[in-house]
Amino acid sequence: MQSALAPGGEEAGRIAFLTWILFAGAGAILLVVAGSLVMAMRGPERLRQALGGERAIRLGGIVFPVVTLAILLGCGVWLMRESLALGRPAALRIEVTGERWWWRISYPGSDGSLLADANELRIPVGREIDLVLHTADVIHSFWVPNLGGKLDMIPGRTNTLRIKADRPGIYRGQCAEYCGGAHALMALEIHAVAPDEFDAWLISTQAPRLGEGIARGQGLFQAAGCGACHGIRGTPAAGTIGPDLSRVGGRRFLAAATIPNSTENLVRFISRGQSVKPGNLMPEFRIFSDEELDAVAAYLSSLK
Numbered sequence: 001m002q003s004a005l006a007p008g009g010e011e012a013g014r015i016a017f018l019t020w021i022l023f024a025g026a027g028a029i030l031l032v033v034a035g036s037l038v039m040a041m042r043g044p045e046r047l048r049q050a051l052g053g054e055r056a057i058r059l060g061g062i063v064f065p066v067v068t069l070a071i072l073l074g075c076g077v078w079l080m081r082e083s084l085a086l087g088r089p090a091a092l093r094i095e096v097t098g099e100r101w102w103w104r105i106s107y108p109g110s111d112g113s114l115l116a117d118a119n120e121l122r123i124p125v126g127r128e129i130d131l132v133l134h135t136a137d138v139i140h141s142f143w144v145p146n147l148g149g150k151l152d153m154i155p156g157r158t159n160t161l162r163i164k165a166d167r168p169g170i171y172r173g174q175c176a177e178y179c180g181g182a183h184a185l186m187a188l189e190i191h192a193v194a195p196d197e198f199d200a201w202l203i204s205t206q207a208p209r210l211g212e213g214i215a216r217g218q219g220l221f222q223a224a225g226c227g228a229c230h231g232i233r234g235t236p237a238a239g240t241i242g243p244d245l246s247r248v249g250g251r252r253f254l255a256a257a258t259i260p261n262s263t264e265n266l267v268r269f270i271s272r273g274q275s276v277k278p279g280n281l282m283p284e285f286r287i288f289s290d291e292e293l294d295a296v297a298a299y300l301s302s303l304k
């Protein structure tokens with residue numbers, strides 16, 4: 001499900017096309033080189049002489065690579081011209097910040113505020129979106145192969161990646177720049193949904209829903225100080241160090257697309273997180289009893 005050869009948008013389509021051109025070109029060159037090699041060893045005397053001469057080396061070793069690489073470069077620049085010069089900003093801009101080792105997401109709220117979320121990016125199908133990429137610490141790289149090329153998140157810089165999904169679906173992405181211990185477990189999902197569904201979701205995300213019977217879990221969450229690092233809109237939890245949990249119960253995965261989202265896995269991550277995602281920056285919370293862990297997990301699962 002994470003493939004640059006199964007494009008779900010225009011940008012990814014151009015990259016896939018370019019990939020096939022390069023593949024075909026490289027294949028043709030391989031055949032020519034292999035053929036020349038065979039001829040140089042087994043061919044007729046005159047041909048062997050010619051292939052071993054200085055002229056063949058100048059032509060095959062200098063002229064040929066310069067010409068072919070220039071053509072391929074030109075082809076690539078021409079195909080990717082729209083990605084290289086973005087022009088006017090897209091109407092919808094979503095901020096994505098690389099963190100060790102998860103993705104901070106900020107949607108623009110209707111009142112101009114920013115709505116915090118994490119690790120699961122929702123976009124409307126058919127609309128151009130600018131992903132405004134930052135990093136909070138080291139260099140990360142944002143890469144969702146089915147929707148576009150990879151773009152680095154560099155300290156002190158803002159990079160903009162324009163994407164557009166042509167069809168609804170779930171597209172997986174992965175940090176594509178080694179960024180330390182849990183780099184391999186820094187994935188995300190992009191959910192491309194119908195535009196009206198997206199608009200409704202964005203409005204509902206301003207005031208997330210709490211489920212029933214979660215008062216005990218909510219109380220434990222606050223008493224243990226979880227809210228110092230994690231934010232949950234509409235509650236006293238206002239931390240911004242870790243991922244926002246306002247809608248954590250609605251995500252498909254936990255810990256940056258590391259394990260499926262379930263109350264059992266929430267319990268595992270809270271109490272034994274280092275075995276789930278080694279090196280992650282959240283300390284293991286062993287202060288809870290089993291019953292308390294279940295209550296906190298039930299509370300988090302109810303946040304949708």
Ligand code: CUA
Pocket residue numbers: 098099101139140141175176177178179180183184186
């Ligand atoms: Cu972030 Cu690798």
